[in-house]
Amino acid sequence: MKHLIDPTDLTREETEEIIDLALDIIDNREKYAEACKGKKLATLFYEPSTRTRLSFTAAMMELGGNVLGFSDAQNSSVSKGETCADTTKVINCFADVIAMRHFEEGAALVSAMNSRIPVINAGDGSHAHPTQTLTDLLTIKREIGRFDNLTIGFCGDLKFGRTVHSLIKALSRYEGVKVVLIAPEQLQLPDYMKKEVCEANGIPFKEVTTLEEVMPELDVLYMTRVQKERFLDEDEFDRVKDCFILDSSKLATAKPEMRILHPLPRVNEITVDVDDDPRAAYFRQVENGKNVRKALILKLLEWKDDPSKSTRLIPEGTIRGKYVCRNPRCISNMEVGVESMFRPDAVHEGEYRCVYCESKPKK
Ligand code: CP
Numbered sequence: 293m294k295h296l297i298d299p300t301d302l303t304r305e306e307t308e309e310i311i312d313l314a315l316d317i318i319d320n321r322e323k324y325a326e327a328c329k330g331k332k333l334a335t336l337f338y339e340p341s342t343r344t345r346l347s348f349t350a351a352m353m354e355l356g357g358n359v360l361g362f363s364d365a366q367n368s369s370v371s372k373g374e375t376c377a378d379t380t381k382v383i384n385c386f387a388d389v390i391a392m393r394h395f396e397e398g399a400a401l402v403s404a405m406n407s408r409i410p411v412i413n414a415g416d417g418s419h420a421h422p423t424q425t426l427t428d429l430l431t432i433k434r435e436i437g438r439f440d441n442l443t444i445g446f447c448g449d450l451k452f453g454r455t456v457h458s459l460i461k462a463l464s465r466y467e468g469v470k471v472v473l474i475a476p477e478q479l480q481l482p483d484y485m486k487k488e489v490c491e492a493n494g495i496p497f498k499e500v501t502t503l504e505e506v507m508p509e510l511d512v513l514y515m516t517r518v519q520k521e522r523f524l525d526e527d528e529f530d531r532v533k534d535c536f537i538l539d540s541s542k543l544a545t546a547k548p549e550m551r552i553l554h555p556l557p558r559v560n561e562i563t564v565d566v567d568d569d570p571r572a573a574y575f576r577q578v579e580n581g582k583n584v585r586k587a588l589i590l591k592l593l594e595w596k597d598d599p600s601k602s603t604r605l606i607p608e609g610t611i612r613g614k615y616v617c618r619n620p621r622c623i624s625n626m627e628v629g630v631e632s633m634f635r636p637d638a639v640h641e642g643e644y645r646c647v648y649c650e651s652k653p654k655k
Contacts, residue, residue: 295603324355325354328589337363337365343556380402418519428577429459442468449519455516455555456514459514463495470497515558517558
């Protein structure tokens with residue numbers, strides 16, 4: 293069975309199949325109006341969301357299916373201490389596909405390991421957000437027309453920004469992609485992303501501290517919000533919260549065909565005067581999110597019983613029970629019954645990474 297926990301759970305060909313289906317859905321909405329008749333999507337949202345949850349809901353409704361779930365875990369038996377694994381087993385009795393957002397990193401993986409129906413990761417802590425990546429790819433396809441030979445600048449919170457991690461992984465499969473990382477020192481891209489994703493795939497990247505110095509070279513500027521909810525220290529958040537603010541004057545040196553993406557919500561990192569600039573694609577991006585999620589639901593239901601379509605949830609060489617994850621937000625440190633699992637580091641021989649969240653073991 294196919295789940296979507298990480299963008300790399302889809303091959304490049306499968307990803308493009310979903311993007312192409314989304315394009316057909318945009319052109320022929322009525323053709324798909326009953327495509328999910330009799331099917332149910334469970335949206336299990338343990339963390340706030342506007343776009344992801346409601347676009348999944350709208351997507352399933354427009355496909356003729358039904359939606360059940362919760363938008364606040366406090367209204368579910370999670371508040372009584374039910375684990376992610378048990379909740380998943382219960383929901384398997386009610387639905388055909390699950391979309392889960394969770395503050396614990398690795399939660400969607402644990403859910404998939406306990407599921408007989410496809411699980412979609414709708415965001416797990418700071419780790420990954422693969423359906424936002426599909427949204428971003430569809431937006432790049434429609435706005436720019438290609439994935440190859442792109443220079444893409446990621447600006448803001450690259451440390452906690454799960455959408456950034458997932459999109460870099462997806463783009464690392466294309467030729468001629470260059471990544472520009474625009475962030476203060478405290479919010480730089482995690483080490484595993486630089487080494488295991490960029491360096492391992494030959495993706496050139498550079499780190500800069502001002503937008504102005506790189507603006508003219510960008511094909512895409514991917515802005516992000518500083519993720520207040522991920523900071524353990526409020527003073528640290530206050531020091532970086534206003535680190536990058538994009539306004540119209542800063543766009544003066546940008547290419548006319550450059551596009552500004554943002555997963556949203558924004559706080560103050562893009563001023564509203566930018567919204568009327570034709571290069572501002574972030575509200576068109578939201579609409580793409582609904583259509584690409586329609587395509588994803590259809591494909592996962594189609595692939596469910598295809599033995600050639602399966603997701604490898606536990607990587608080769610995984611060691612069980614030996615190490616403890618150093619990440620306090622990893623599900624292996626937050627829920628009972630989640631076995632410690634570490635896979636070999638793709639770059640450094642003899643080192644290991646947590647299967648749930650990709651952190652290193654505790655020393
Ligand atoms: N982009 C995104 O994930 O938005 P929500 O948090 O509103 O779902």
